[in-house]
Each structure stands twice: as C-alpha cells, then as structure tokens.
Amino acid sequence: MKASRIGPWIAVTLGALYFLVPLIGTFEFSLRMRRGTYSFDAYRIVLGDPNFQASFLYSVVLALATIVVGTLLVVPTAYWVQLRLPKLRPLVEFVTLLPLVIPAIVIVFGYLRLYNSQSILPLTDSSRGTDLLLTFGYVTLALPYLYRSVDTGLRAIDVRTLTEAAESLGASWSTILFKVIFPNIRSAILSGAFLTFAIVIGEFTFASLLNRPAFGPYLQLVGANRAYEPAALAIIAFVVTWACMGLIQVFGAARGPTQPK
Template sequence: MRRGTPILSTVIVLLGAAYFLVPLYAAFQFSLQMKRGELSLEAYRSVLSSSVFLSTLTFSAVASFAAIAMGALLVVPTVYWVRLKLPRLRPVVEFLSLLPLIIPPVVLVFGHIRLFGSNSVLPLTMTASGTNVLLVMGYVVLSLPYMFRAVDNGMAAIDIRTLTEAAESLGASRIRTIAGVIFPNVRSAIVSGAFLTFSICLGEFVLASLLNRPAFGPYMVQLGQDYAYEPAALAILSFALTWTLMALMQLFATRSPGRRRRAPLKTSTTP
C-alpha cells in the first residue's frame, strides 16, 4: 500500500518553524527601521562600528576558547579512564556532569566569590586576571554537560580498549596514548562540544555580570536598556553566529575521524 502524505507531521513542523521564524522576522524587520520612513542597515552599521562591541566580543571569544581547551583537557581523559578502568563509576560521573543543569549559575558565581574572595587563601577576585580565570572556570562548569555528552558519544563509537592495547604494544605511555591516539579519534566529538561551548559562553550573562567582566552577554543587556533598534540588530547577528556554529558543528561531526585523502597510485610505463 502506498503511504499517504503525513499531513499531521507536516503541520506540526510548520507550526514549530513559524514559532521560531516569525518572531525572528519581526525583529529583523524592526532592526531595518532605524531611519524613519525607509528600510536601512543603519542599526547594523552602528553596532558593528562600535568599539565596545568589538572589545566585548573579543573578550568573550577568548574566554570561550580558553574554556573549550580546559574542558577538553578535563573531559577527554576522564571519560577515557572511566570507560577503560572504572565502568562502574560511569553513572556517578554522568550524574556529576549534569549538576550544572540543576544548580543555577548565580549559586555557582557566589560560591566562587565566597571561596576566592578577599578573605580566601587564594584571592583571585582581587585582580583582573584572577577574575578572568574564575570566569573561564565557570564557563567550563556550565558547558560540562554538553562537552561530556559529545565526548562520551564519540568515545562509545570507537574501541578504546583495542586502541590502548595496540598503542601500549608499540611502547606508548598512557599519556602518549591519550594525546596521540584517543584525542585524534574523538576529534569530531570534541569539535561538536567546542561549538556548543562557544555558543553557550558567548551570550552568558550571570557569571560575567556578577564578576564584573567586560563580556558580550552584559553588553547585549546594557544595549537593550539604552537603545531601541540596535538590540534587534544585535539579536539577529547573534542568531546568525549561532546558526553558523551549528552548521559547522554538523559539518565536522559528520566527518569520520582519521580519514585522509589518499594520493593516486602512479603506474610505471617502462617495460
């Protein structure tokens, strides 16, 4: 029997798409009305030409990249060791990785301030560089569920026990095995977690605001309080950046780890 068109599924998809796209179109149309009586990109020009926009975006990008590096160095060896040697502790590690979704960020940042304040043994909040370190640590914690899930799924797709035994039979140490064998084989998973981490950290507000850091999230909130058309333009730019990251994540995630293009074989013409 020929299957008919799934009308109900199509309607649900269209309604879901309209729920997200209609407000986005309204924000885009509003962002073009900065000049009275005509449509223009003046709001986008104003946002992109602002030195504060560039400085806050650069600060958040650097902090996000630092959080990605710290998160990968923390998660990949942990997932590898748990899957290889401590499989019974895997449910515990999974539960710990999900705690940032339960604990509000405001609790996390006040805990950081309490532990690393002026009366602490390690007063990181007394200097700008120390506060930046706290911000990156907070970003690592917030992105832990997403980085852990991405790396754990990537680790499940490879035979880490066989790879470890093969590396050890060739004389590789455990650190060299992780760096030279495990990391390249879960590269696509790390890239997927990295893009998710970057998307989360770029627009994060609570940690950056309470730690008084010049990040992109507090800038977006402050711009929304002071102007009318520029926040709409900034929201469209943020959506475009996020969608670009999602597309890149999908592109890198679909690549098989370790595949390289082979050079064509040369055949000899001499008898």
C-alpha cells in the same frame, strides 16, 4: 497514508513558523532605524561600536580558553572512566549534570564567597584572577554538553583495542591520549567545542556578577538603553549561535572515527 504524511508536515510547519515569525519580525524591526526606508544603520552602529568589538573579542578569547581547559579536563576523565572505571560512569554523569540543576547565580555566589579578598586564594583581587575564575565557571557550565559529546565519541570507537595496540608498540599514556584517542574523537570534541562557544558568547550571569566586560552584559546594557540596536544584536547573536550549530554538522559529517590499518 496521506493522512499519516500530512500530520508530520503540519507539525514541522507550525514549529518552523513558531521560531521563524519572531525572528523575521526582529530582523525587520532592526532595519527600520531610518524613517521611511529599510537600512542596515543599526548593524553599522553596533559593529562600529568599540565596546561591541572589545566585549565580543573578550568573550571569544574566554570561549577558546574554556574549550581548551574543558577538553583537557573532560577527555582524559571520560577516557579513563570508559577504559578502567566503567562502574563510576553513573556518578560521573550525575556530577556533570549538576550545572543544569544548580542555577548559575548560585554557582557564581559560591565562587565569590570562596575566592574573595578574605579567602586563602583571592582570585577576585585582580583582573587576571577574575578572568581565570570566570573561565573555570564557564567550564562548569559547559560540562554537561562537552562531557556527553566526548563520551558519545568514545563509545563509537573501540577504546580498549586501540589502547592495547598502542601499548604493545611502546606508546606512553600521553602518546595514547593525544595521538590515538584525540584524533579518533575529533568530531565529538569539535561538537562539544562549538556548543561551549555558543554558551560562553551569550552567558550573562557569571560575567555580570564578576564584573567582566563580556558580550552578555553588553547585550543587556544596549537592550536597556536603545531601541533598534538590541534587535540587530539579537540577530547577530542568533547568526553566531547557528553558525556554531552548522559547523557541528559539517565537522560531524566530514570525518568519522579513524580505523586502524
């Protein structure tokens, strides 16, 4: 019994050290900007940089737009597949997995060929159009995570019974979707939303090749030209990502599916 308990603890300890030691080293290095003493000068410089503020705000806005568009696309699709078209589930799952198989650089070059100035829909001719294209690209990247979160939430509730009950009361499809289905899978939607937020904040390939002032290219630019500030940015990005993971746990545990009374 003792040997069987020690083994898992050793594995957990080694795994924790593997992740924590580089993180602690990066944090310690980020505090050494002032010679002979530890300070938060690198963090102060980074947080006070107008380019940091602008790029982070830009990525946050795009992340929120991606969450809205992705949710409005994925939830009705997953709901309809589970309710009416269960035989199409393997096909839909395969399609949503494609962004994990196809490299991001291939996807963005395809976008550039399809939506350049010579195409029927020249989105790259304007900043607004490019922002729209970038949002759609982020929705594509987030599909594997957002769809599976929503699909898991839908499987946890009785979709058919809820739909039939709402229809018997005269509810329209939009009412069923927004007032019955959405509240019952709120935790699943939030889980997918926070994962999407974390993906968008750190994404580099799409934003760089579309020449947009996002947080990912800013991280690369600072990392190529400075010493201590990149370490501070890495810690900030880590805190943002793990804050999203923590919020997933909080919202996931705070409320389960709503049961009809």
